[in-house]
Each structure stands twice: as structure tokens, then as C-alpha cells.
Amino acid sequence: MECAIPFSRLEREEFQQMDYRVMACAFASHGELGRHCTEEIYRNDLMARLEEEGMGPLQSEVLVRVRHGGFVKDYRLDLVVADRGIYELKVAKGIAEEHEGQTLNYLLMTDCAHGKIVNFLSSSVESRFVNNPMTRLARCRYSVSEHAWRGPDELRRGFLSAVEDLGLFLETALYNQILIHRFGGAEVAMQSHPLIRNGRILGRQLFQMCSPGEAFRVTALSSKLAAQQTSFMKLLALTKLKALHWINLNRHDIQFRTLAV
Incomplete structure (x- = not known):
């Protein structure tokens, strides 16, 4: 597994404290932009708000590369906050099981302990925690x-x-x-x-x-x-x-x- 970010495994309480600030920005973004923008627009606006709150470093479209022998496959993480949490941003009718599976897969590949799915299409911001209890070992x-x-x-x-x-x-x-x-x-x-x-x-x-x-x-x-x-x-x-x-x-x-x- 190749990823430029060396994730540190946060305790659940630490992630929730960080997430409280992230979600405040997500709700503010949704409140001002409405529910019909593209995922890219929500991501850019959310990153701008998080930057204003001093919550960096912020990285989007983070490459995770899987190599095994001659096999290579690339994945992209929507948003990584402070090198500690993965956020998958969606514009969907609702958060589906496949979204949870995708996010958990990212957590496992990067050995990151906590992530969250944030959906902007609903009338109010919809979100769901995804936790990875297992270490790479x-x-x-x-x-x-x-x-x-x-x-x-x-x-x-x-x-x-x-x-x-x-x-x-x-x-x-x-x-x-x-x-x-x-x-x-x-x-x-x-x-x-x-x-x-x-x-x-x-x-x-x-x-x-x-x-x-x-x-x-x-x-x-x-x-x-x-x-x-x-x-x-x-x-x-x-x-x-x-x-x-x-x-x-x-x-x-x-x-x-x-x-x-």
C-alpha cells in the first residue's frame, strides 16, 4: 500500500472532537450552497471553510496505490483532515451500504482508525461514522x-x-x-x-x-x-x-x- 500521508490512529473521542468542527463547516456549507451542487463544489467550499478555521493540513483526491507483483490499482480519498481523518463526500439519495464498504476499505488500506461519510444531497446534511478497529498487523x-x-x-x-x-x-x-x-x-x-x-x-x-x-x-x-x-x-x-x-x-x-x- 502506498500513500503519502502517514496516518496516526486517533482514539474515538479525539476523532469526534475534530469531527464536531468539520461537521459545523459542512452544515454551514450546505446552508449557504443548498443541496444541488456537485460533489467537487461542496468539497472545495468545505475545504475553504476548514482552512479558515485553522484545521489544516487539508488534502483532497489523495492517492492510495495498491501494488502486488505486477498488479497496480489506484484509489482516491475525497478529503483528509489534519492527516488523521478520512471524509468521503457524497451527493446521493442516501448513504448506502456500498458507501460504508468503500470508506472502510480506505481506512483498512491506510491503517486509519476513523472516517466519515457526508452526504449533501439530502434536505439536511446526512452523515455516518465508519470505524476501523483492526491494525495492519x-x-x-x-x-x-x-x-x-x-x-x-x-x-x-x-x-x-x-x-x-x-x-x-x-x-x-x-x-x-x-x-x-x-x-x-x-x-x-x-x-x-x-x-x-x-x-x-x-x-x-x-x-x-x-x-x-x-x-x-x-x-x-x-x-x-x-x-x-x-x-x-x-x-x-x-x-x-x-x-x-x-x-x-x-x-x-x-x-x-x-x-x-
Whole structure:
């Protein structure tokens, strides 16, 4: 993980004290600008108000770069206040679960303890705290369950290498993208296969491939695993694929399982 800001992990009370001043500026901005400006305008106005309050340093569009082997992906933090708190600014109908997931992902990547989502589109400023209770060291502790694994060793080793490098609990899309890169990139690893029922082709669906006739998927589930396996098996039965290699992150337990019909 590469980020120019060396975040210090604030206690919750310290962040709340800082946040009280940030939100006062956010409410003032919303009160003067209304609810129909762009995210960029709200961010620029909020930063100007925070600067007037002496709350620097302030940085926007802060680059966070993820590297693993030849894989590189860039993220941007909307606003960082005093090198201690991450603020994700939104102009949306409401704060959604995906916004919380995005913000938590940023906190985990930067080892920052606290952040907040601020939405300016609602009639009054809407906000939600997002907290990261885990240190980088804690995210690198894991156990492995693989008694039902029949997948290629390169897939298993490739995934564990990514976890050792980046840690657990990041968004599953990132782990999937790292493995797709390892198996030749999207042009090679993302393949469309027909779904067939009773001899009739229903359409084609994309699968992440690790070898001819073998797909893989990374999930992060701590419950309803049996239901997920049943769903995967139903999907697999509609294809001519030989196997689906399923990697599930059940908190600190990495579960490797091969599904075949």
C-alpha cells in the first residue's frame, strides 16, 4: 500500500472532537450552497471553510496505490483532515451500504482508525461514522481450511501471497482483480460461457478462469455458506465447466473449496 500521508490512529473521542468542527463547516456549507451542487463544489467550499478555521493540513483526491507483483490499482480519498481523518463526500439519495464498504476499505488500506461519510444531497446534511478497529498487523493473521480443495496450486499460492502482502478484510473485488491479473488479465481470464438448460442456451455469462474449464471466485461470507454453495452448484450445473474453485474469507479463516458437478 502506498500513500503519502502517514496516518496516526486517533482514539474515538479525539476523532469526534475534530469531527464536531468539520461537521459545523459542512452544515454551514450546505446552508449557504443548498443541496444541488456537485460533489467537487461542496468539497472545495468545505475545504475553504476548514482552512479558515485553522484545521489544516487539508488534502483532497489523495492517492492510495495498491501494488502486488505486477498488479497496480489506484484509489482516491475525497478529503483528509489534519492527516488523521478520512471524509468521503457524497451527493446521493442516501448513504448506502456500498458507501460504508468503500470508506472502510480506505481506512483498512491506510491503517486509519476513523472516517466519515457526508452526504449533501439530502434536505439536511446526512452523515455516518465508519470505524476501523483492526491494525495492519491484525489483518495479516489468518488460518487456512483446505480439506475440500482440488484447485490449482498457483491459484492457492497466488491468493495467499496477496493476503500476506496486503492483509485481509479488503474489498473482495480487489482480491478477484489481483487473481485475474495473475492469470493473464481480463482479456484472458474473463471468459464468456453459455448457460444451458435442457439443451437450450439461455445466454452467456462471464466467469473468472484459472485454467481451461475451471473458474474461480473470491467471496467474504461469515454466514449462509451452505446457501451460497448451493447457488454456485446450480450455476455450475448449467455450464460445461469442470469446476468452480471457491475462496471464501470467513473473517480470519481462509476457506479453499472446489465445487464440481
